[in-house]
Amino acid sequence: GRGIRLTPVGAQLAQYAKAQRDTFAQARAFRDAVRGLEAGTLRIGASTTPASYLLPYLIAAFQPRAPRVAIQTMSGNTADVVAALPSLDIAMIEGPPGEALPPGTAVHAWREDEIVAIVPAAHPLAAPEHASGVTLAALA
Template structure:
């Protein structure tokens, strides 16, 4: 309900960049530039200093920014309060999620939520768990679905469930015949690992260290951000990887991969996180409740072909 020009100006000032503001608002950069120009023409003064790779506020911009904070906060509160009275949730929900949750858990979460609240528009941003955690803490996202236990002071966490992590490899790989695998069993085999900041990478490295194996002892053949590429390389016989059981069920059923449990068993947490706000809209709370319940329910489904 708030003036769109104020929303765009607030985002640019907060992000310190037209490009980052455009990404945050799901707009094109020319559209962001146009909205800022319109607002500056309205006040007949320059609000932003552009230069040295970052956008800053002019004295007039400082005043407009302070009022924009108050106006946008009141607008959000107004929308939420009226929504609570009408009992019909609507609006845009910015959701951040890890790659694994996005591919193998989120579709079913959104399907159920959209059936219940058809006027809600989810906008999903996919990244690793660390990046999602940081964006929720910065209030750039309304809610996050991650695979790490956060300790950031600006974040409220809900532990929803956990998913078992397994070694995956080609059916003809030497590791495929094992009943279970300890850290030392994996030394000497090519390892397909994940990108820095990925929750599964962090858990795997902790698993190795606790078993007396430094991660550097493993011959890494690839470091990848894409889970699909990780599975493809493992299915081609390039090496072994560690992946969530939810992400590999189809590959196992179709015979492309074999999964072997780790000893001791290793699990990834499935966490729902929100900005720690005194006032929170019912839409955000409703989705967080739904996601927590659905993740717990989906995690109890029996593993197949393991």
């Protein structure tokens, strides 16, 4: 009946402990989901660029490791993929996902793709002064 109250430092420590507990629960859920990938269905959504240039290679690498997993894919623009998140296991998009994410959704930056300018050797952008990169002004 006297009541116990945390000190300010104790309250801050309790926040860290809660975050650790939540992270552990997410890790355990991920472990359980991966175990479930021995058989079943994996539903993947991807916006146009990842669907065209990345997903085929990822699926080709994954299939031999989990031959009993059926893979379903859907592709569209980023807004379509984000809208479909509740029915997907994972999604890959380019650019920011926007604000309409379902509760409990985590976003992780995964890859950075380099975009290069390819020009004939006689083109002004092939000059030595552009060897370290090309600015937007140089492309104009």
